Amino acid sequence: MNESELLFATEGPLAFxxxxxxxxxxxxxxxxxxxxxxxxxxxxxxxxxxxMIIRGAGGKAFAAGTDISQFQNFHTEDDALNxxxxxxxxVGRLESVSKPTIAVLxxxxxxxxxxxxxxxxxxxxxxxxxxxxxIARTLGNCLxxxxxxxxxxxxxxxxTKELIFRARLVSAEAALTLxxxxxxxxxxxxxxxxxxVALEIAGHAPITLRTTKEAIRRLQVHRRAVxxxxxxxxxxxxxxxxxxxxxxxxxxxxxxxxx
Numbered sequence: 001m002n003e004s005e006l007l008f009a010t011e012g013p014l015a016f017x018x019x020x021x022x023x024x025x026x027x028x029x030x031x032x033x034x035x036x037x038x039x040x041x042x043x044x045x046x047x048x049x050x051x052m053i054i055r056g057a058g059g060k061a062f063a064a065g066t067d068i069s070q071f072q073n074f075h076t077e078d079d080a081l082n083x084x085x086x087x088x089x090x091v092g093r094l095e096s097v098s099k100p101t102i103a104v105l106x107x108x109x110x111x112x113x114x115x116x117x118x119x120x121x122x123x124x125x126x127x128x129x130x131x132x133x134x135i136a137r138t139l140g141n142c143l144x145x146x147x148x149x150x151x152x153x154x155x156x157x158x159x160t161k162e163l164i165f166r167a168r169l170v171s172a173e174a175a176l177t178l179x180x181x182x183x184x185x186x187x188x189x190x191x192x193x194x195x196x197v198a199l200e201i202a203g204h205a206p207i208t209l210r211t212t213k214e215a216i217r218r219l220q221v222h223r224r225a226v227x228x229x230x231x232x233x234x235x236x237x238x239x240x241x242x243x244x245x246x247x248x249x250x251x252x253x254x255x256x257x258x259x
Contacts, residue, residue: 006035007057008042013050013202014195015043015099022058027067028112033090036116040097050202050209052097053194054120055104056113062103065111068139071245080236081229084144087112091147095119095217098210100201104194105129105181108169111138115147118154118180121213124194126187130169131180137167139244140256142228142235149223154179 007018017039019026028036043052056062066087074080094101094116103109103117105125114131117123133151135141143151143164151160155178163170175181185193201209235241239259247254 005029006032006039008035008039010046010049012199013048014198015039015046015049015052017052017054018057019055019063020057022056022060024067025061025064025108026056026058026113027064029067030070030086033086037090037093040093044098050099050206051198052099052101053104053198054101054116055191056106056109058107060107061113062105062107062109062117063113064108065113068245068248071139071241072249074236074241074245077233077237080232083236084232087115088144088146091115091119091150096214098213100198100209100213102194102198104190105131106187106190108132110134110169115143115150118150122182122197123180124183124185124190124197125172125175125181126190127172127184128187129172129175129181129184131175132167132169133164134167134169136164138248138254140235140238140240140254141244142231144232145226145228146224149220152223153220 005020007016007020009016017036019028019032021027021032039052043049074083100122101120103120103123105117105123107128108130109117110132111134114133117131133143135143148160151163155163159178162168170178170180172181172184176184240254240256243256244254
C-alpha cells in the first residue's frame, strides 16, 4: 500500500485513522483494508490510546466502499467467498477493538464504507452526510451474513430490506432518526465536536468502556454464524455482477437481467 492512502496518527489519548484517497472518494484498496487492521492492532497495543477516530479525507466522502476496479479479476467462486471472508475479518477486527471507535461522516459513506462506519461505536455527520448500500442499483452483489446482521441490529429487518431493495442513500436527518447517526453537527464544527466527545469518553473508566463494548458485541454476534456461502456465490458469479462492475467502470447505468 502507498502509506499515504491510510494515515495513522495519535494526539494524546486519541488515535486518528484517515482514509486518504479523496480523488476516489476514499474507496478502499485491499492494502488499505490491511492498513485498517494494522491500525486496530496499534490501538489495542497502546495503553495510552483511549479512543479511535476514523475519518475520510477531502470533505466529500467518508468512503465509497471497495475500489470497484479490483472486482475485474473475480472469476471463480473462491474469489467471491475469499473477498467476503476477508472483508468480514477486517470489519470483525474493527468491531473487536477494545477502545471506543467513532466514525466522522463528511459526505457519503456507501457500500463497504457504510459497513465500516456502521461498525464503529458512534457516528457523527453533517447535514450533507449520506449513508447507503446501493448494491441493487450498482453492482448486483450481496453482503455477508455478518454485515446484514449489523444492519438488522441497528435498524431492524423492514428498514434493512428497504435500504437494500431501494438502493437508497439515507439523508442525514433520516439517518439520525434511524440511529445510523448519533448526531448532526454543523460542518465547520464537526471535527472539533467529535474530538470533544472523544476526549470526554477518554476521561471515563477504561474497564467500564471495554467490558460494556465487549458485552454488547458478544450479545450481537450470535446472529452471525449463519452459512450464506451459497448466496454469496450466486450473487458474485452472476452475469449481473459482471455487468454491474463493467457499467460502474464505464460510468453508465447497469442493465440487470436476473442472470
